[in-house]
Amino acid sequence: MKRRNFVKTAGLASAAGLLSACRSQTSTATDCGPGQAGGKHEWKMVTAWPRDFPALGTGANRLAERIGQMSGGRLTVKVYGGNELVPPLEVFDAVESGTAQMGHGASYYWKGKVPAAQYFAGVPFGLNAQEMNGWFYYGGGLELWREVYRPHGVIPYPIGNSGVQMGGWFNKEILSVDDLKGLKMRIPGLGGEVLARAGGTPQNIPVAEIFTALQTGTIDATEWIGPFNDQAAGFNQAAQYYYYPGWHEPGTALEVLINQAALEQLPQDLQHIVQYACQASNLDMLSEFTARNGESLQQLREAGVDIRPFPDEVLQELQRISLEVLEDMTSNDELSARVYASFKAFFGKVRGWNEIGEKVILNMR
């Protein structure tokens, strides 16, 4: 079966699945097709994180709650943790097939299936969180993202951004570029490609398995997010050194995926509620990361964690390789090339602005 036919069939199957999930709220409303404002809709949201995981899982819970509140209960969303309905790294497939109407994850998880997807999570040494949102909403980024997912019948929304991440937890000291050679590290997306070219062995494993892999020496190092989540995951119990900065993820955007056919079944007002609930939650989650990372870093310092910067030499080499990897990767894929070209053009302008704004202020404080 060709992809295009498969997508059409999947879309129809999904719409049928949605209709069967409708409940009549009043005696006169017998279905919940477009315009039937009285109908009641029940959605499932699958996520790439453990249930109630700090900031990620709880952020997804709050998004679901907001949709329920704004719709007066006409659209309810049930949240599933990773592995409850589908495995964490099968969220995209589940939304594409209509198993769930909604998913919460990060676009670089699907790079094997949709290579151009990963740029929407961020680029090493690239845009920070505020700039990513500028690119999405006012720089053409979100339109491109929608175009990339359209053949799959899936609509993306940026929702949540970790801000700058940490470099990761290491059981090997990184004193020079040579120490990256042979390094087995959990690091997904473009950062992983860069590490591979620097001689390391990148891996992508779900968060629930990282701690054990680190403790047993299956991996030498892992990046995860920032102080708040890393503390919650207990990585300081399994690694010796906590390196900064998160060169590979200077402002990682998370995403909500929505099955297009399911969305189009909703009346217009509920479609708008979903859209703006996502935008509100985008800021909500970034704000939680910003606040809690500050608190957790202080606690990790007080607990005596060995927090250290990567040597300048290492960062410079990683930056050099990053640019090389980005140019190489985009030259093989037309869609990736267009996405990266848009990203670069936006980056050039916004960096010029931040050079005389944000950066000057941060350096003075």
Place this chain on the structure above:
Amino acid sequence: MKRRNFVKTAGLASAAGLLSACRSQTSTATDCGPGQAGGKHEWKMVTAWPRDFPALGTGANRLAERIGQMSGGRLTVKVYGGNELVPPLEVFDAVESGTAQMGHGASYYWKGKVPAAQYFAGVPFGLNAQEMNGWFYYGGGLELWREVYRPHGVIPYPIGNSGVQMGGWFNKEILSVDDLKGLKMRIPGLGGEVLARAGGTPQNIPVAEIFTALQTGTIDATEWIGPFNDQAAGFNQAAQYYYYPGWHEPGTALEVLINQAALEQLPQDLQHIVQYACQASNLDMLSEFTARNGESLQQLREAGVDIRPFPDEVLQELQRISLEVLEDMTSNDELSARVYASFKAFFGKVRGWNEIGEKVILNMR
């Protein structure tokens, strides 16, 4: 009449005003009190900006549109530019009295009436946009802001943030601290207090009057926002030098004000729609500023505008005075002291985090 009684009376008047604005949407809905989901509500939003002013006015328009879309037209908001219904600097009073149910402005405009209000717009050399939102939503800032406005029957929402601003447009060169003495400058809020102590003469005049004041020499300098808005206002036609950074406004939060009695008249789902529409628009406006400032700065550079940094000596002196002013001002007002204490505690933690995150990345790019 004592303030408390006045507030109560105003609240009742406002509620009555709201009820009279209700329209029945169906033949069975005769009013629009709480729980009457079928009722139709018409609100007014007064703003402190000219109608359709870039980013500020258009952002307010988009907020109104979103509320209409999400409510399926059950709550419509009509937006008024400054001076259309009330003058720009009387937005707070208009919402307090119930003349309008909603207002869009910036909290430092009301410092004469509510001294503690201005910290919620930002503090010189203080939090940036992302950190402000962290403080509001996850650091106790928004709770304090609500407490500060509660005696006035007005509920604040952070909506829109300019990001770091520019230092302003000058017709006098600033080569040393001495050049600040006698400087007549449009600069509101805490930045104005700092300039006064440095020997200057701060003024707060609405945007529509700034250009003429600058051109005629009534003022020597003005700050306004950043490249996007400053370009739209045409200040490069009235001043010689464009200085950076915006030391006085490192991440200015704008605000929506809502008349509490009017809000409480809405059914629960519409109250939630207003709340999350505001949060979505908060990110929407910041994203527009971020994207457009990058573009406009490039255009201003190409047009040959003389863009220059304040001398280090001047910035260091302004920073020293800022801390002094903040300590002095808060010592005279219990509420200001509590707000500033919360701000400072949050700042300490989040700055520690950004020192090894955001700042390191910005300095490498």
